[in-house]
Amino acid sequence: MDRTMILDAYDPQCPIRNILARMSDKWSLLVIYTLTQTDKMRFRDLRHAIPDISQKMLTVTLRTLEEDGFVKRTIYPEVPPRVEYALTERAVSLFPHINSLIIWAKENMDNIISDRKKDKIK
Amino acid sequence: MDRTMILDAYDPQCPIRNILARMSDKWSLLVIYTLTQTDKMRFRDLRHAIPDISQKMLTVTLRTLEEDGFVKRTIYPEVPPRVEYALTERAVSLFPHINSLIIWAKENMDNIISDRKKDKIK
DNA sequence: CCGGATCCCGTATGATACTG
DNA sequence: CAGTATCATACGGGATCCGG
Numbered sequence: 001m002d003r004t005m006i007l008d009a010y011d012p013q014c015p016i017r018n019i020l021a022r023m024s025d026k027w028s029l030l031v032i033y034t035l036t037q038t039d040k041m042r043f044r045d046l047r048h049a050i051p052d053i054s055q056k057m058l059t060v061t062l063r064t065l066e067e068d069g070f071v072k073r074t075i076y077p078e079v080p081p082r083v084e085y086a087l088t089e090r091a092v093s094l095f096p097h098i099n100s101l102i103i104w105a106k107e108n109m110d111n112i113i114s115d116r117k118k119d120k121i122k
Numbered sequence: 123m124d125r126t127m128i129l130d131a132y133d134p135q136c137p138i139r140n141i142l143a144r145m146s147d148k149w150s151l152l153v154i155y156t157l158t159q160t161d162k163m164r165f166r167d168l169r170h171a172i173p174d175i176s177q178k179m180l181t182v183t184l185r186t187l188e189e190d191g192f193v194k195r196t197i198y199p200e201v202p203p204r205v206e207y208a209l210t211e212r213a214v215s216l217f218p219h220i221n222s223l224i225i226w227a228k229e230n231m232d233n234i235i236s237d238r239k240k241d242k243i244k
Numbered sequence: 245c246c247g248g249a250t251c252c253c254g255t256a257t258g259a260t261a262c263t264g
Numbered sequence: 265c266a267g268t269a270t271c272a273t274a275c276g277g278g279a280t281c282c283g284g
Contacts, residue, residue, distance in 0.1 A: 093226070
């Protein structure tokens with residue numbers, strides 16, 4: 001097992017904890033994943049792709065991702081307005097790590113869910 | 123970029139989303155990380171290792187991790203009681219993926235925090 | 245010493261209506 | 265179309281007390 005030390009991992013202000021915390025909200029990973037499917041998407045396309053996200057949370061999530069440099073937002077001064085979202089290079093470099101987590105989850109989900117049910121029977 | 127499809131990723135009941143959501147709460151990853159540092163730890167050792175976790179949240183986090191088969195809990199019927207926690211094979215197999223995320227965060231945190239500040243000035 | 249039970253608060257999230 | 269504004273709510277998480 002890799003036991004690489006993380007400096008200050010136990011400091012509540014640890015930037016790594018901070019970054020991981022911001023990526024692990026309810027929607028961020030799913031929005032990033034969705035944007036990997038196409039090079040750029042409009043706001044309404046994202047809403048359509050993620051049926052159960054509210055308009056507000058999509059806006060909030062996109063703004064946070066933009067602040068952290070994961071998403072590039074492009075406004076076209078047209079009527080009606082058009083706004084396109086695309087992943088940045090930073091997000092592209094992050095995605096393989098997320099994807100390896102997803103693949104692990106896919107391989108293990110059946111056993112995990114099975115374990116949970118066992119506990120409930122006890 | 124890897125565009126491997128996730129079946130039902132947009133189903134709110136998607137097990138992968140469920141599992142990722144449960145792993146991405148405030149403490150789970152840090153507790154798993156802490157348990158990689160030693161083969162087994164007592165409750166109070168974990169509290170000591172993670173100074174800012176409350177007793178309740180450590181209990182809740184450990185129970186959830188146990189339910190999902192990430193942690194093995196061993197109670198020794200002694201007085202005073204002794205309870206030891208250790209990672210399961212499942213958690214050991216998960217850790218490299220978490221660690222790759224941590225390493226990515228370590229490499230990118232300075233730039234991300236710098237970007238955030240830029241946005242605030244605007 | 246371990247950790248369960250209870251109470252409480254702030255933030256994250258959601259529903260709805262409105263606007264440039 | 266792409267949001268804002270407002271109001272409502274659920275849940276995570278902390279403080280404290282209690283019990284085996």
